[in-house]
Amino acid sequence: MTDPDTYQNESIVFIVNPVSGSGQQRMIAEVVDKYLNKSKFSFKVLFTEERGHASQIAKLAVEEGASIVVAVGGDGTVNEVTQGLVGTDAALAIIPTGSGNGLARHLQLPVNFRKAIGVINQGKRKKIDTATLNGSLFVNVAGVGFDALVARKFEQAAKRGFFSYFSVSTSAYRKYKPKKYTISIDGKVVKRRALMVSFANSSQFGNNTTIAPKATLDDGLIDVCILRKLPLWKLMLLSPLVFTGKFDKTPFLEIIQGKEVIVKRKKGKYVHLDGDPGKEDKTFTIKVQPLSLQVIVP
């Protein structure tokens, strides 16, 4: 049992990405001040200035004794904050303000600020898995192939949001040639030519685009999702199945679960980790870190 007195000065740090999604989060300090239970928490609101800054702030917050660190941003911000929290007693909370909010949506966290702060006030904790790709952390979905390409193009695209994402994706989709992958999943080897291969900790990329309907965050397994290329018109026709979590019922999506995944590819150097583009070797290993992160959930 927690002594109510030790509860009183629980310290909480809000890490805000000022440039994610809607931009509303710039007002967050006032909203926190109004709705956070200040008899339970003392709080700080800090803004990130560049990529990588959120993980530095999170590490420092933990060193200074924060019990909850809140990522106010999208999946990229969640990823960075998580880097500072894995394996510690501090819990991650999320106020989703990104364009996709994959992990937050999987956890059914409210997007509304007031409700999101209500969830933090209640402080219910759950342990979840995280994973690494050649040692780099991801907590939602990582991948190679077409979506890694789109993540890179999307980063260069001036306007964010679903429409920009959509137009960038469709023109790239037409031109994209599927690549060959040799994938070893806990020792079982499969060879596939694929549009993309995604490594799902949660079930979705964001915006309820479900790639791994059966993925759970606490089973110690990554869902390896191998997607074949299908004609664009067919993809459009079948896209409702992505939003209703039934795309795995089509022959285009194959899902294999495992703890350790080794991928070899002949071409391509790009990957994405929680939607943020990066480069990796042609061969890379994905490992699950079971129940390595505490999250505040509704």
Ligand SMILES: [Mg+2]
């Ligand atoms: Mg899992």
